[in-house]
Amino acid sequence: MDIERPLSANEGLKERSNFLRGTIANGLTRVESGALADDDTQLTKFHGFYQQDDRDLRAERGKQRMEKAFSFMVRMRVPAGILTPRQWLKVEKLALERGNGTIRLTTRETVQFHGVLKGNLQPLMQGLHEDLLDTIAACGDVNRNVIATVAPWERAHHATIATLARDLSQHLLPKTRAWHEIWIGEEKISGGVVEDEPILGRTYLPRKFKIAIALPPYNDIDVFAHDLGFIAIVQRGRIVGYNVVAGGGMGMTHGESETYPRAGTVIGFCKPQDVIDTAEKIVTVQRDHGDRSNRKHARLKYTIDDMGLERFVALVNERLAVKLAPARPFAFASTGDRTGWTQEADGTSHFTLFVENGRIRGTMLEGLHAIAALDTGRFIMTPNQNLVIADIPPAQRPQVEALLAAYxxxxxxxxxxxxxxxxxALPTCGLALAESERYLPDLITRLETELERFGLSQDDITIRMTGCPNGCARPYLSEIALVGRTPGLYNLYLGGAHEGIRLNKLHRRDVDGDAIVAALSPLFGSYATERRPGEHFGDYVIRAGIVAETTAGLDFHANLSHEAGA
Incomplete structure (x- = not known):
């Protein structure tokens, strides 16, 4: 007989929150502190923001008996990552006036505002609302921002999946009006109206839930990294349906082998008209069967591995109006972005701007302001933290080219x-154990020197770094990954597939910058001389026996090399 386990503290908090209202509104009026109450900081995630503090300043402020340097990270909800030029200019304005003057593009095709003080939260939300934007459900135990492949040069297909991303986001959005009441001043729900959350439930989901839509051959969104993925199947020039991928997730905890990343599993195929119902029913299975006692074990990947894939699929099919059909063939080529110019037959152009680690500031911010002021095309944020200036008419391309050159x-x-x-990562993320955004550019410079020695400087090799094992940059699917252990030390993983279909494997523990370069340089050398035609680095290190292949999430911690400390 199963033993009833106590619910996690977050479950009680959600139950008592009055549909995510808590005491947030009251906390905003308390000027004596830059922080919100502890319980409210959990609820504000559902409103799209996290409370943080500047960890670089903690020690000094502590010595002076000062409150931590609190601020907030605010994340927008932008399904498929698409903004108009006017919306981009509003984002820039709010970043300068209400944040720290930078725009951070994320791996979920959206914007994060950093350094937002408590008094600036409401003006920022209201500013977004003025231009039809919001932060609802960008964080928290709900369906997060729905992302989709960025391929505007595939005009009709991109429009289809972008529309699907918006429809999925809207359908799975929390029904509570708490966000509008607290931030926009909407009139409160009257006592006679009964609120409900028919899909998410009164205590919402056990943990966060992520959805991604891929358009082969592009796997820029890393479809196997998410709780739920849809892979568009194109036949005779039209999308005839989607393969359904379930149970992906990147997070784990160092030293706890019962936690692990998992690549999603293809469980079937559905027609376009059945996608919304399929997503809803998978969400409800996770709602009803996910672990609400242990938050480290609460993602859909663990639900599936605990009950078994066959039972999970059976539960989904029981709830579906149209059962899943057998999956159809598909193939991916890469996970990266097509940087630079792409031109369509009618002369319409798209420019993919490389944004290192997604941080836009200074000259780049000014240049994008000038381009947005042309009021042409769209600004599309990519899941690789870059920005596509899309749909540039032939007559305006020279102006855009001139501005790109000028800045x-x-x-x-x-x-x-x-x-x-x-x-x-540091200095603001409370989970970070090591540097990431601030350190990776310098490390790449060192590695570029090694790659150039072996004639590999233009070879596409994926590398990702995170300051902790939670996996926000999807490291466990990349060919090279560095995951922070403690300041200056990382675990080195190798062997992910270039096209994003396979997890990597731990190669070395606790390596610093010198050790990382020393470990990778000889591998670059042997790869340059021993690789087969068309063979990618991640495939080579497995074939050469450098690391074992990871075939499933449950296999992630198995078959480690002696060098990895197995």
Whole structure:
């Protein structure tokens, strides 16, 4: 007989929150502190922001008996990552007036505002609302921002999946009006109206839930990294349906082998008209069967591995109006972005701007302001932290080219740098154990020197760095990954697939910058001389026996090499 386990503290908090209201509104009026109450800091995640403090300043402020340097990270909800030029200009204005003057593009095709003080939260939310933007459900135990492949040159297909991303986001959005009441001043729900959350439930989901839509051959969104993925199947020039991928997730905890990343599993195929119902029913299975006692074990990947894939699929099919059909063939080529110019037959152009680790500031911010002021095309944020200036008419391309040149925004890149990603990490992320965004560019410079020695400077190799094992930059699917253990030390993983279909494997523990370069340089050398035609670095290190292949999430911690400390 199963033993009833106590619910996690967060479950009680959600139950008592009055549909995510808590005492947030009251806390905003308390000027004696830059922080919110502890319980409210959990609820504000559902409103799209996290409370943080500047960890670089903690020690000094502590000595002076001062409160921590609190601020907030605010994340927008932008399904498919698409903004109009006017919306981009509003984002820039709010970043300058209400944040720390930078725009941070994320791996979920959206914007994070950093350094937002408590008194600036409401003006920022209201500013977004004025231009049809919001932060609802960008964080918290709900379905997060729905992302989709960025391929505007595939005009009809991109429009289809972008529309699907918006429809999925809207359908799975919390129904509570708490966000509108607290931030926009909407009139409170009257006592006679009964609120409900028919899909998410009164205590919402056990943990966060992420959805991604891929358009082969592009796997820029890393479809196997998410709780739920849809892979568009194109036949005779139209999308005839989607393969369904379930149970992906990147997070784990150092030293706890019962936690692990997992690549999603293809569980079937659905027609376009059945996608919304399929997503809803998978969400409800996770709602009803996910672990609400142990938050480290609460993602859909663990639900599936605990009950078994066959039972999970059976539960989903029981709830579906149209059961899943057998999956259809598909193939991916890469996970990276097509940087630089792409032109369509009618002369419409798209420019993908490389944004190192997604941080936009200074000259780049000014240059993008000038381009947005042309009021042409769209600004599309990519899941690789870059920005596509899309749908540029032939007559305006010379103006955009001139502005890119004037602000120095079109620069040559090595294959490693253009395929690099890092999470924010220090100084603001409370989970960070080591540097990431601030350190990876310098490390890549060192590695570029080694790659150039072996004639590999233009070879596309994916590298990702995170300051902790939670995996926000999707490190466990990359060919090279560095995951922070403690300041200055990282675990080195190798062997992810270039096209994002396979997890990597731990190669070395607790390596610093010198040790990272020393470990990778000879591998670059042997790869240059021993690789087979078309063979990617991640495939080579497995074939050469450098690391074992990871075939499933449960296999992630198995078959480690002696060098990894197995």
């Amino acid at each position: 120095g925004l079109e620069k040559p890149l090595s294959g490693l740098r253009r395929n690099a990603m890092a999470c924010v």
